[in-house]
Each structure stands twice: as C-alpha cells, then as structure tokens.
C-alpha cells in the first residue's frame with residue numbers, strides 16, 4: 116500500500132528517495148511521484164507518473180539535490196491517474212505534501228474552508244495541503260500544520276515542504292506508520308523501515324499525533340499543541356531485503372521453496388534442549404485466561420483458523436478467530452478474562468491496529484505474532500512473538516502462513532501438558548516439505564489441464580477445510596480465478612449448483628476420520644461433470660491420488676498440505692502470464708481500514 120520516503124541532508128536526496136521507493140515497491144502501488152529541490156531555480160520540482168517506478172525514473176532531471184520527498188500511491192480516493200498521484204502541491208505553489216492514510220472528513224473540510232479552491236485531483240489528500248496553505252496566511256508554517264492536523268479526522272502519515280523555507284521538512288503521523296531515521300549525513304523519513312536502510316544508523320517510530328521538524332543535521336519532535344517532546348533513538352537493525360531471486364523466476368516461488376528452512380529456523384529460535392523460548396510470565400498469563408481471541412486478516416486469519424484447532428486440541432482454552440475489520444467495529448460479547456492474539460505478517464495492517472487501539476483502551480492483554488519485529492503491532496502490543504520467516508516480498512503470502520502456524524503450534528505446546536515431542540514433529544514436517552518440493556514438477560502441467568475455467572473449488576473437512584480457504588485465497592489473488600474454499604460436506608447444501616462440465620474441484624485429504632467422506636463428496640461433483648484433483652497424505656492416500664505427501668503429525672498437516680496449493684496458484688498465474696509477485700489491485704501491507 117502507499118509508501119512515503121523523504122530525505123534532507125548532505126547526500127543526493129534524489130537517489131536516496133528513489134532507492135527507498137524501490138524498496139517499498141513490494142507493498143503494492145499504482146503510481147509514483149517525487150518533489151525535488153531544484154538548486155538552479157531555488158524551488159521544488161514535481162514529477163509524477165502513473166504505473167511503475169521505472170516510468171518515474173525515466174522522467175527525473177539530472178541534478179543532485181539535498182531535499183526530496185517521494186510517494187508510491189495505492190488508490191483509495193480517486194482513480195489511478197497522474198493527477199491523483201502524490202506529491203500534491205497547494206494551488207499557490209507554496210506547500211508540497213505526500214500523504215498515506217485516509218481523511219474521513221475531507222468533504223466537510225472542503226465545504227467549510229476550501230470552497231474557493233480549484234482542486235487538481237480527486238484525492239482526499241489534496242485537502243491537507245490546501246488547509247496548510249490557507250492557515251499559513253495568518254500563522255507560522257509550524258502552527259498552520261498543527262492547526263490542519265487538529266481539523267483532520269482519519270489517518271495520516273504526512274510529509275510537508277514549504278518553498279519559502281526549503282531547508283526544513285516536516286513530518287506528522289496518526290494511525291499510519293511513520294519512522295524517522297538519523298544518519299551521519301542527514302535525516303531520512305519513511306512509512307516503512309525499509310525506506311531508512313543505508314541512510315540511517317538510528318531511528319525513531321513516531322507516536323500518533325506527533326510531529327517532527329527536520330533540517331539537514333537535526334530534528335525536533337513535538338505534539339499537536341506544539342510542546343517539544345523527549346525521545347529515544349533505537350539502533351536500526353533490519354533484515355536487508357533479499358532482492359536476489361536466486362535460481363527462481365519470482366519471489367513467490369523462492370519463498371515457497373524457503374519454507375523448510377524457515378521451519379528449521381523457527382525450531383532453532385523457539386526450542387532449546389529443555390525449554391521453549393517464550394517468556395514464562397507470558398505463558399502463565401495466557402494459561403490463566405478463559406478464552407483466546409485471535410484477530411487477523413486474509414492469509415493470517417486463515418493461519419489463525421488452524422491455530423484455533425491446534426490450541427484447542429492442546430489446551431483447555433477455547434479459542435475464537437475473528438476477521439479484524441469486523442471485530443474492530445462489531446466485536447462479540449467478550450468473556451470475563453480474555454487474551455487477544457493478533458497475527459500479522461507485516462505488523463502494519465490498519466484493521467488490526469484499529470482493534471488493538473480499542474483493546475488497549477479497555478486494558479485487555481494483547482500479544483502480536485508478526486514477521487516484522489520493528490512493526491507497529493509488535494511495538495504497541497503488550498508482547499510479541501517473531502515469525503522468523505525472513506522478508507516476504509511477494510504480495511501473496513506463503514512462508515509467513517506456515518511460519519504463523521508453526522509459531523501458533525509452539526505457543527499451544529507451551530501452554531499444554533507437553534506429552535509429545537513437537538520439536539521432532541516439526542522437523543519431520545520440514546523434511547516432508549523438502550521432499551515434496553524436490554519432486555513437485557508435475558504440478559506445472561497438471562494445472563494447465565485442470566484450471567481451464569473462470570472458477571474453481573477447494574474442498575476438505577476439519578483442518579483440511581481451513582487449508583482449503585487459504586488455498587482458494589492464494590489461487591484467486593494471483594491467477595484471478597474465482598475460487599471458493601469449501602467444507603466438503605456443505606457443498607451439497609446449495610453450492611453444488613455451480614458445478615458444471617469441467618469445473619475444477621481440488622480436494623485436500625489429510626484427516627483419517629473424514630477422508631472417505633470427502634472422497635464421497637468428490638464423487639458427487641464428478642457425477643455432475645467436475646474435473647477433480649486430489650492432494651492426500653500418504654496415510655489416507657489412494658493409488659490414483661494426484662499428489663501424495665509424506666505423513667506428518669495430523670495436527671501439523673496444514674503445514675504440508677498447503678504447499679501443493681501454493682504451487683498450483685503459482686503455476687496458474689504463470690500460465691496466464693500474470694504479474695505473480697505484484698498481483699493487480701493488491702498491496703503487501705494494507706495500511707488503510
């Protein structure tokens with residue numbers, strides 16, 4: 116989703132901002148722009164382009180500059196166009212901004228203050244720059260920005276430049292992430308830690324409703340009333356994006372193949388000889404709760420569904436799983452003593468943060484499971500557990516999903532009486548993953564003949580059904596085939612009406628108790644013309660199954676049954692010649708509600 120980068124300092128801001136924007140590309144965007152200080156004219160030059168960053172790059176001027184801001188936009192208000200791309204400049208030409216987030220009351224603000232303004236874009240963001248311009252007629256820039264922020268409802272991460280004072284840059288944040296980095300040669304500010312690397316040694320994650328004023332050497336932090344705030348910088352330590360796809364054509368394929376190694380890393384990080392490395396106090400505290408509420412979105416929510424079964428089978432604690440965007444505004448009746456677990460690859464999902472803010476207001480205990488230890492949700496929850504999946508670049512999440520399930524299994528195990536050897540069982544899964552990945556070549560050609568229609572189904576029961584939901588999401592998000600993940604037994608209660616000649620139906624069969632029932636459901640759809648495909652664990656496999664996976668502990672079967680479904684999605688998109696790592700309309704980090 117939208118990305119922000121700004122730099123002010125002794126080095127070439129144009130290069131730094133463009134490098135930062137490129138590092139944020141993986142988040143998803145549809146247009147990009149920069150504003151650069153032009154030393155020849157002593158003013159700012161605006162360049163924006165629809166589409167990929169390469170389009171913007173081709174239009175950049177040759178000069179070096181000490182100050183620049185840049186933005187990648189993921190459209191929310193107004194179509195994808197050059198006019199709607201950021202930065203936005205006030206009609207007078209004095210102020211330039213980039214904005215992430217959504218201004219909920221932009222229509223009201225237009226009516227109340229800005230009827231005289233001829234807007235150039237359809238964005239909510241342009242209101243911000245016009246308000247700053249308006250208020251600056253009677254106030255200092257600093258006060259005009261603060262007055263503007265007080266009027267805004269919604270979310271923002273914002274950078275502001277004033278062409279009457281070009282060697283000062285302003286940043287402000289509410290609900291959308293903004294991080295400030297300080298290096299030897301200057302200040303860098305961005306919406307993601309990735310924007311700061313190579314420039315900053317230390318960083319500060321801005322709190323909501325704080326502002327920062329930067330010059331080339333230093334910065335001042337203050338609140339919306341103008342009071343100067345104390346701060347503590349932290350050492351910048353990020354996993355560098357592994358921008359090399361190695362032997363693979365796409366990050367998604369590389370990340371699918373990384374899963375055995377990720378699982379082994381998780382085992383190494385969480386187990387020592389005698390103990391699980393999760394804070395004892397946290398485990399005791401969760402164990403004393405009367406219910407766990409798992410909150411998440413998309414793939415992470417699907418991992419949560421598997422986690423629910425794992426924790427409920429291993430402990431006596433009931434678990435509910437909720438879609439974050441629903442829970443935030445329509446929560447269920449809570450039990451007296453709940454524990455909340457937020458699962459998020461990015462740690463930046465706005466729907467989850469909305470939940471977290473409400474939970475914190477009511478002093479509920481919160482734990483985040485995330486891949487990004489410096490993320491907002493990791494910082495703001497009471498506790499966090501890291502996924503150790505390494506940077507996930509492809510928009511379609513694969514290794515983070517299996518990492519989430521593995522960490523949830525370890526958490527469930529730590530909460531349980533522990534009468535089995537989870538470490539060994541997870542190691543066996545890693546071997547099974549590796550074994551399958553080394554001989555998975557048939558999937559590419561199978562997919563060609565199987566997925567010939569605009570729609571498809573995954574069916575399964577119990578944990579298999581939960582994997583089906585994830586498998587369906589993966590297939591639709593990158594191949595655009597409309598896919599449903601369905602409880603196999605439920606199909607006949609209505610949805611079977613959609614089955615016609617050659618409709619693809621893929622079954623996941625790992626559960627001994629229900630394997631034959633799922634096979635009966637397959638026969639029902641075959642009788643109605645469906646083209647079927649089976650993914651089964653060895654223990655329940657038939658000779659004619661299409662994919663047979665090594666046996667693993669039944670509770671951990673989602674970790675292995677999901678792998679063929681990830682490859683099915685990958686090859687379906689490859690055959691359609693689609694942009695696999697950056698599917699249309701999607702963003703890696705969904706930072707608006």
Ligand code: AGP
Pocket residue numbers: 412413414415416458459460461462463464510511512513589592701702703704705
């Ligand atoms: C996964 O393939 C998706 N792109 C998406 O559903 C994702 O899982 C969801 O947006 C949640 O993101 P998070 O894990 O970073 O919170």
